[in-house]
Amino acid sequence: IQQRMSESDIKGLMIVLVDEEKTVWSEGFGVSDIGTNKNVDADTMFEIGSVSKTFSGLMVMQLYEQGKLDIDKPLVTYIPEFKLMPPVGNFPRVDRPITVRDVLTHHSGIPGDLMNGAFGIKYDKSFLDTLLAWLANDSATYPPGYRWAYSNTAVALLERVIENASGRPFAEYSQDFLDSLGMAPASYFRDNPDLLNRLSRAYIGDVDIGMLQLNVPSSGSIAASANQMGHYLRMLLNEGTLDGRVIVQPETFRAMIQVQNADNALDLTRKMGLSFVLDDADLAWAGPLLWHNGETTAFTSHMEALRNHDIAVFVSVNTKDENNVAGDIAHAALESALAIKRGLARPAQHVSDVSLKSISLPLAFLENFSGSYAGDDLGQVQILRPSNGGLSWDQLEIGSAGQIERNNQGTLTLWSDGFFRTSAGADIAFEFREIGGRFLMIGHTGGTQKIFGDRFAARPLSEAWNARVGEWISVDKPLIEAGQRFGAVPEVQLTIVDGVLVMERSGQLLVVEPVSDEVGYIRGLGRIGGSALRFQNRDGEQELRFMMDVFRFGAK
CATH class of the missing domain: 3.40.710.10 (DD-peptidase/beta-lactamase superfamily)
Known part of the structure; x- marks a missing residue:
């Protein structure tokens, strides 16, 4: 202690x-x-x-x-x-x-x-x-x-x-x-x-x-x-x-x-x-x-x-x-x-005496797993592409300078136990599984499973959504007061990365899926996934309503 x-x-x-x-x-x-x-x-x-x-x-x-x-x-x-x-x-x-x-x-x-x-x-x-x-x-x-x-x-x-x-x-x-x-x-x-x-x-x-x-x-x-x-x-x-x-x-x-x-x-x-x-x-x-x-x-x-x-x-x-x-x-x-x-003790961890062997996969097979995956509670976007018999794994993250960066996490290779890993000794192994019509990237670690991403295909953005790219600042009084108390005024940023509309929010990157010119939702299957975004005009200005916050574009 x-x-x-x-x-x-x-x-x-x-x-x-x-x-x-x-x-x-x-x-x-x-x-x-x-x-x-x-x-x-x-x-x-x-x-x-x-x-x-x-x-x-x-x-x-x-x-x-x-x-x-x-x-x-x-x-x-x-x-x-x-x-x-x-x-x-x-x-x-x-x-x-x-x-x-x-x-x-x-x-x-x-x-x-x-x-x-x-x-x-x-x-x-x-x-x-x-x-x-x-x-x-x-x-x-x-x-x-x-x-x-x-x-x-x-x-x-x-x-x-x-x-x-x-x-x-x-x-x-x-x-x-x-x-x-x-x-x-x-x-x-x-x-x-x-x-x-x-x-x-x-x-x-x-x-x-x-x-x-x-x-x-x-x-x-x-x-x-x-x-x-x-x-x-x-x-x-x-x-x-x-x-x-x-x-x-x-x-x-x-x-x-x-x-x-x-x-x-x-x-x-x-x-x-x-x-x-x-x-x-x-x-x-x-x-x-x-x-x-x-x-x-x-x-x-x-x-x-x-x-x-x-x-x-x-x-x-x-x-x-x-x-x-x-x-x-x-x-x-x-x-x-x-x-x-x-008189009980944690059982000794079983170490398999079978050496894992990597398997090089043909391009046509790897294409089954290729694509972009909207992150879960981690608020990250995973991008997988075939490369040298495996899957090159990039992750969109917010860098130290506040810019969105595409960081390579290595190559996911299929191993002889049926899981994808970046190496034989990696802490986390992945499988890809369709559940309820969704194609999911699922991580296995320490006896637990977690959805790392839900595969999606970006669709062309309308003129209305393209015009919303930029900084949206909270104009809701209770939240601003709380933000001042802890040294920050809440804001969100809408950005387009490789054709994907992404929201930056409190260090997270959330994929936004428009369903009309006024309404969209957050892709992924986490606590924020499925949350709706709504735009409306008030006093001649457009407002974004999201998760009990009201934002205006570049508000002072």
Whole structure:
């Protein structure tokens, strides 16, 4: 822990490890305030980010048990004002509405990160109405059930679902839920003086960024201590019961940790329960598990439980973490606990005694894989062309000078085990597979599979789209204020590269596919993939509406 904190300049960290009966270890490291050198201890409170989504899911399932909510009913049953237009992209038509189950499993198709105004100095309950108003004029990214695509926005709507189903304010219902776990003063909100006194500062590098309240609480705003999270972890290990108090019935909890997406080919190795993620290749050898991680403006957290061994851990850091410190320490703690409690150790990695041989392929065969692929969450464009019996692999990236560069990643060669690699010892191997009418570049690494790209063919751009090439700057007041707080004014750049319309956004390169002169969408199958772009004229100027932001061309 101390080594990883030093390497990544983490100011403070907390950890709790439990078994089914007790908290085994709970401790803080480093400081919660670099100005006062106040130490982190097991009662210091950190923001747990999207780990909060599992609490929100459990509250939904409580209401399900009480007969106040049916997760297979349309979302609009519990949010009558919810509206969302169908996807604008080339996706199959699905003749069914979005359900609460779709939200809990991240299969809703609700655009994933509509966060303009989601952070504030004080909680703004009206933000949810603002979000619903935006959605009414936006489009789904995918049809419901189409594929796993993580959506902060969708889970944010559970605040209104819980309120309307329970007949109580979310703040009241959620606080009673946390109190029933013995977690007071843990809360989704920042109005308790005891919580505020114990809450750690948040850092990006050495900069204290202050306290921001998340205006979409059900998606990720709980603050809790290591000791408080120990109560939650023990409840998970005991299938919904804590010290004799039934939070949810065992059969309800077991339903939450059943794989919901086993028949979805596009989800590859992802196994999703109701609010809980059920696959982790790094710990798959330890048997069934559940986990979730979380990130706010600076805090990063990781929670995981090994169900066959009744061991669970939660780790959180109070400093912007680019190196997965929380996740790595959580895994290391679970491995150590398994060795102590069960005498189990990670199996030795099998090394094949068969030497891989490269295979030179004819040009006609390689043409089957040639083309441009729109990236997934990486926001990159892969370009493959036949070359010397393999595939020359270029990747479009934003260079250090801010220009789009075409960087060669090597030559993908077919090897005797059926996978393409740049070399026999490469960390990642690729296959090409058609799923649901899409030709995909799929990466295999560490026991997981990820869609690296969805092949597309660029089409000629209309005069209207050609005229939009250039810089578009946000004119939406809440986002500009947030940008000034962190030293940047949000903007996007539309560029044409080799005939492909590309959007530069926060270091990502996103392929734009026009469907008319006014509407387009983002190619690819990630969190942003499928998101709609809409252009409209206002006050004699053209505006771009995209992901809850409004931009104007070269705005001052």
